[in-house]
Amino acid sequence: xxxxxxxxxxxxxxxxxxxxxxxxxxxxxxxxxxxxxxxxxxxxxxxxxxxxxxxxxxxxxxxxxxxxxxxxxxxxxxxxxxxxxxxxxxxxxxxxxxxxxxxxxxxxxxxxxxxxxxxxxxxxxxxxxxxxxxxxxxxxxxxxxxxxxxxxxxxxxxxxxxxxxxxxxxxxxxxxxxxxxxxxxxxxxxxxxxxxxxxxxxxxxxxxxxxxxxxxxxxxxxxxxxxxxxxxxxxxxxxxxxxxxxxxxxxxxxxxxxxxxxxxxxxxxxxxxxxxxxxxxxxxxxxxxxxxxxxxxxxxxxxxxxxxxxxxxxxxxxxxxxxxxxxxxxxxxxxxxxxxxxxxxxxxxxxxxxxxxxxxxxxxxxxxxxxxxxxxxxxxxxxxxxxxxxxxxxxxxxxxxxxxxxxxxxxxxxxxxxxx
Amino acid sequence: xxxxxxxxxxxxxxxxxxxxxxxxxxxxxxxxxxxxxxxxxxxxxxxxxxxxxxxxxxxxxxxxxxxxxxxxxxxxxxxxxxxxxxxxxxxxxxxxxxxxxxxxxxxxxxxxxxxxxxxxxxxxxxxxxxxxxxxxxxxxxxxxxxxxxxxxxxxxxxxxxxxxxxxxxxxxxxxxxxxxxxxxxxxxxxxxxxxxxxxxxxxxxxxxxxxxxxxxxxxxxxxxxxxxxx
Ligand SMILES: Nc1ncnc2c1ncn2[C@@H]1O[C@H](COP(=O)(O)OP(=O)(O)OP(=O)(O)O)[C@@H](O)[C@H]1O
Ligand SMILES: [Mg+2]
Numbered sequence: 119x120x121x122x123x124x125x126x127x128x129x130x131x132x133x134x135x136x137x138x139x140x141x142x143x144x145x146x147x148x149x150x151x152x153x154x155x156x157x158x159x160x161x162x163x164x165x166x167x168x169x170x171x172x173x174x175x176x177x178x179x180x181x182x183x184x185x186x187x188x189x190x191x192x193x194x195x196x197x198x199x200x201x202x203x204x205x206x207x208x209x210x211x212x213x214x215x216x217x218x219x220x221x222x223x224x225x226x227x228x229x230x231x232x233x234x235x236x237x238x239x240x241x242x243x244x245x246x247x248x249x250x251x252x253x254x255x256x257x258x259x260x261x262x263x264x265x266x267x268x269x270x271x272x273x274x275x276x277x278x279x280x281x282x283x284x285x286x287x288x289x290x291x292x293x294x295x296x297x298x299x300x301x302x303x304x305x306x307x308x309x310x311x312x313x314x315x316x317x318x319x320x321x322x323x324x325x326x327x328x329x330x331x332x333x334x335x336x337x338x339x340x341x342x343x344x345x346x347x348x349x350x351x352x353x354x355x356x357x358x359x360x361x362x363x364x365x366x367x368x369x370x371x372x373x374x375x376x377x378x379x380x381x382x383x384x385x386x387x388x389x390x391x392x393x394x395x396x397x398x399x400x401x402x403x404x405x406x407x408x409x410x411x412x413x414x415x416x417x418x419x420x421x422x423x424x425x426x427x428x429x430x431x432x433x434x435x436x437x438x439x440x441x442x443x444x445x446x447x448x449x450x451x452x453x454x455x456x457x458x459x460x461x462x463x464x465x466x467x468x469x470x471x472x473x474x475x476x477x478x479x480x481x482x483x484x485x486x487x488x489x490x491x492x493x494x495x496x497x498x499x500x501x502x503x504x505x506x507x508x509x510x511x512x513x514x515x516x517x518x519x520x521x522x523x524x525x526x527x528x529x530x531x532x533x534x535x536x537x538x
Numbered sequence: 539x540x541x542x543x544x545x546x547x548x549x550x551x552x553x554x555x556x557x558x559x560x561x562x563x564x565x566x567x568x569x570x571x572x573x574x575x576x577x578x579x580x581x582x583x584x585x586x587x588x589x590x591x592x593x594x595x596x597x598x599x600x601x602x603x604x605x606x607x608x609x610x611x612x613x614x615x616x617x618x619x620x621x622x623x624x625x626x627x628x629x630x631x632x633x634x635x636x637x638x639x640x641x642x643x644x645x646x647x648x649x650x651x652x653x654x655x656x657x658x659x660x661x662x663x664x665x666x667x668x669x670x671x672x673x674x675x676x677x678x679x680x681x682x683x684x685x686x687x688x689x690x691x692x693x694x695x696x697x698x699x700x701x702x703x704x705x706x707x708x709x710x711x712x713x714x715x716x717x718x719x720x721x722x723x724x725x726x727x728x729x730x731x732x733x734x735x736x737x738x739x740x741x742x743x744x745x746x747x748x749x750x751x752x753x754x755x756x757x758x759x760x761x762x763x764x765x766x767x768x
Binding site for chain 2: 123124127128131132134135432433435436437438439440441442443444446528529530531533534
């Protein structure tokens, strides 16, 4: 440690000998770290909102079909040399039967899974929704309100009217913001929903908005009992919607539910795969852009240090002549890099905090896959750790070569050269 | 039992050194043998270009010989690895370059302290006290805090002399240490080097073009065309 102090001292002096180049490198590192943090905050912010919205509307796991293996049919066919063929075709020949026959039994079974916090049966059916202004395709969602509130964020999606009035009105209905606009509906108004024999009149108890266009345009919530009589389905359910404590475990839970209960349970990750892929691609592309920026920061750092190594050959030779080792010389250059890295990372993190905060106040109105009126950002310490680690790797890579070059100088060659 | 200190601080045998490459390859040192005794001041004299600086770099372990051997305090150094040679430079050699080589972004005091900091033999306060003392001895007591870049050529050379003395090396190699100095300061630096050498038992090897100064040394070795003249 005694040797580190003179090296650090020398590093500080060398640093300040090239103020402009150092300021440039520092700026690049600051921007690299800051931009990294900001992009991470915004991309994961939007992805997070998408996931929250999607979990809040369609739940973490859904069960819509019963599975039935059709094994007997296949056994005549096992002439092939590979036994694995048989298993695959066996899976392909699984039969899927739409709907759930005994929702109460299945719900009770699902509740036994540790990670499950709620399960609700839903009866669905397509029906026309009309009033004197217009006519829309509606997707009827018959639910027990209290069950459904446990598997969705419906409670916080109400923008007009109240759930209490829905609870108190047997013929009440919850309609999405988009459909409400098209039919010019406000709470208290009535609409007609087509049934097989004529139409049934419902009263709008509340209007909800999820931000998901498809849902806000089509879905109308009814009490399960009214839905049963409207859709003429006295028993059974179309699907079970399940909420989980740990949402990330959904694929594993879905797998076990499917295996043990004989129904096919689909996790949100599987259900929303295409959107999640879009977010992944988006994250990757912005990350690549930022990586490019860090690369530039690395090059600037390399340039500065290489310049100092070249300009300071005489000083390096003198230090070597006084007993400073090759290691000391390399350390002096690594110290310079570390100092710039430390200051740059600090400033970069501040820029990240400031930038993220400023962006979070920017107004943007987005509807379609989620609803927001401002830029969505995610605050996470990991973004800062990632940014600093990336900058550190870049800067250290960039400083290795100049440091090695400086350390390899032969003092005799340099002194003879400049003595001429 | 520790070995008895070698009376020779520095010794070389049959040194050869070629400089340049291809057509321009020059045989600069042609079999030089030399020894420097503790407590003695030796002058190397000779015409410009005869190889005096080249020899000094060899003795100061700043450059490797193409042939021949060098011992410092009885230890073989010509074939030693870079680590050993660097450590020997730190402990045993003080070098004054022909052209004053200071680190210009440091103060006079810091320049003198640089070799001490590397060696780490003294506490920081003691280092500073010793550096101040040395600078005062070379007549720069009032300029210790001045940046080296803001010192005159002669002043820089005196700082370089103080720096060479910093670690109390066994051998001080000085390449025209008084070349840039007026008569008064030449005398000051010469007196300092010679008196210290005699008192502390250090060997001083000094290249000089000044015949008067050479005459005041304990030994004079004239050089010509890369060889000592017998
Ligand atoms: N890189 C080199 N390539 C070829 N020849 C060189 C090189 N460096 C020095 N020389 C030659 O080596 C010889 C010795 O140089 P050196 O510097 O040792 O001379 P010197 O005796 O110290 O001279 P001065 O009194 O002028 O300082 C000179 O003839 C010089 O031209
Ligand atoms: Mg010379």
